[in-house]
Amino acid sequence: MAQMRRRKLIGTLMTLGMLGGLLACVPRSSISTRRSLQLRANGAAPMMQPGSIPADRRSGSTALLMPPAPPVTPSRTPPTPRPSELSDLVSDKHRLRSTFRDTILSSLDLARLLLNPRAAIVARTRFFTSTCFGPNPLQREDFLQPLDWWVSKREKKPDNSCVFGFDPEANGLPKGSYAVASYDGLPLYYIVPPQAIAKPRGRLVLSEASLIVDPAPYGGWESLGFVVMAADGVVYKGWAADVFRPGGMITSVDGTKTIRLPSDENVIFKPLDNGGNYGFGGFPLIIAEKDFAFAFTGSPAGGPPPRIYFAVRVDELDPRVIVKTTAQMSNQDLAEMTREFEQRLDGIDRIAKIAKLEHDAPVAIPEISLLPKEEATFEFSSPPGTILSSVHVFMWPRNSQSKEILEMNPNIQVDGQIMYPGTGFEDFGGQAFYSTGRNPLGAFFPIDSDGYLAARYLVHGPVLQEGKVRVRLKNPDVGTAIKLYIEVKVIDPDPTVWK
Numbered sequence: 001m002a003q004m005r006r007r008k009l010i011g012t013l014m015t016l017g018m019l020g021g022l023l024a025c026v027p028r029s030s031i032s033t034r035r036s037l038q039l040r041a042n043g044a045a046p047m048m049q050p051g052s053i054p055a056d057r058r059s060g061s062t063a064l065l066m067p068p069a070p071p072v073t074p075s076r077t078p079p080t081p082r083p084s085e086l087s088d089l090v091s092d093k094h095r096l097r098s099t100f101r102d103t104i105l106s107s108l109d110l111a112r113l114l115l116n117p118r119a120a121i122v123a124r125t126r127f128f129t130s131t132c133f134g135p136n137p138l139q140r141e142d143f144l145q146p147l148d149w150w151v152s153k154r155e156k157k158p159d160n161s162c163v164f165g166f167d168p169e170a171n172g173l174p175k176g177s178y179a180v181a182s183y184d185g186l187p188l189y190y191i192v193p194p195q196a197i198a199k200p201r202g203r204l205v206l207s208e209a210s211l212i213v214d215p216a217p218y219g220g221w222e223s224l225g226f227v228v229m230a231a232d233g234v235v236y237k238g239w240a241a242d243v244f245r246p247g248g249m250i251t252s253v254d255g256t257k258t259i260r261l262p263s264d265e266n267v268i269f270k271p272l273d274n275g276g277n278y279g280f281g282g283f284p285l286i287i288a289e290k291d292f293a294f295a296f297t298g299s300p301a302g303g304p305p306p307r308i309y310f311a312v313r314v315d316e317l318d319p320r321v322i323v324k325t326t327a328q329m330s331n332q333d334l335a336e337m338t339r340e341f342e343q344r345l346d347g348i349d350r351i352a353k354i355a356k357l358e359h360d361a362p363v364a365i366p367e368i369s370l371l372p373k374e375e376a377t378f379e380f381s382s383p384p385g386t387i388l389s390s391v392h393v394f395m396w397p398r399n400s401q402s403k404e405i406l407e408m409n410p411n412i413q414v415d416g417q418i419m420y421p422g423t424g425f426e427d428f429g430g431q432a433f434y435s436t437g438r439n440p441l442g443a444f445f446p447i448d449s450d451g452y453l454a455a456r457y458l459v460h461g462p463v464l465q466e467g468k469v470r471v472r473l474k475n476p477d478v479g480t481a482i483k484l485y486i487e488v489k490v491i492d493p494d495p496t497v498w499k
Helices: 002-015 037-042 098-102 107-114 220-224 331-345 350-357 403-407
Strands: 122-129 162-164 166-168 174-176 179-183 186-192 204-213 226-231 234-239 249-252 258-260 277-288 293-296 308-317 358-360 368-370 375-381 387-397 411-414 417-420 437-439 442-447 451-457 468-474 482-491
Touching: 107 277, 107 331, 122 166, 186 308, 204 220, 204 293, 226 277, 258 331, 350 358, 350 387, 350 482, 368 375, 375 482, 387 468, 468 482
Parallel strands: 122 417
Antiparallel strands: 122 308, 166 174, 179 186, 186 293, 204 277, 204 308, 226 234, 226 293, 234 249, 249 258, 358 482, 368 482, 375 468, 387 451, 387 482, 411 417, 411 468, 437 442, 442 451
16 A cells, blocks of 8 residues: 555656655654753643654855945765766766866866765855744744835734844844945845855855745836846846846946856746746856855835845855856856856756765654644754755645645754755745745645645755754644654765865
């Protein structure tokens, strides 16, 4: 019977275009869980229900762009993949030979490294998101309204106040605030404010931008206006509709440099298919040494979108990876890097190829049930040096099909630091407004008759320096218990990359 149910689920996933890693096997190891401090203080009885989950259920000048900004306070060993499994993603010319360590890598070398899932070159990743920090038990306030850009705080009632910003501290509140300024007569709404990343050790890479807005006439492309980025003394600007599309382009304001995105479904989001998520994932749009900033101008009629959810990813490369910045590259360098991504990914299912290389990070208890407002932290460990490749969250509401249950926010910590604060369950899977489907980041879709799966792939890592990953989730206050199952998957690095 279990085999019949599993075959039925596999058929459903294949119909949705889900391949490879979105079907996982029951792990052989061990999710340590814990209640929120509030629950422990109240003496709530544990509701953990350990047990195996059925197999069928899983599977330009920067000075111009630098107004005063708010201050920012400083196992088991998997089988070695066969060469045939790597040949369409990995090139023999991607090695970081020792002679390269004092040499600037070409744009082509960098592209090949980033296209190799086993190249451990991303030392740290951080996300700038629209997460509402604070008690927020319903967790449905994870979007910025126009006033929030100036105030950074929204008061509704004592147990549902919001603080917006980035780099959360141990108390759960963010150190930095988003900023508003002006440039060339236009307002600038900073998602990554100037000097938000003060002293990076390695090159910074803008590798993902996910911007979710309401549909037109109140949202859509027009509500974003221009996208403006700055890095290393150069400002880049482009109409959002011309940037976030297949083959989209953004140009330096002096007209000397043009960056083109790949025209590939492995990289570009399709807002008509995903509910309204505009952007890209898994491509080095901007490479910076310092002074990186990311903003948009809002509607030409004035003002930001009525609501915007966002998750912008900035990677920090290993300091040993010495590569030209975007400001140092020629247009030929930039075009060469884009072509390499297009040629390597042409006809390739990127996620499926990555899924062949990854394996489960050990966990403790395979499932847990939570009452409303209860919280659980799932702790994973993997050998230091392995590469974080994906996180899969399975969730089954016990007695409700209300979509408000999807306001649960997966929070990912890597080596003790919050990497991804989260903005909603379907957002985590790269979709918007409860739409289901697959995209360059992963997928969100229903499973069985009563559950959901959100999977997110981190195609560039980061490397786990200490081997520790925590996934924290809180059951929204919608009156239903939920059952959760989490998988964290890692890839073993290619040891020859650094030889």
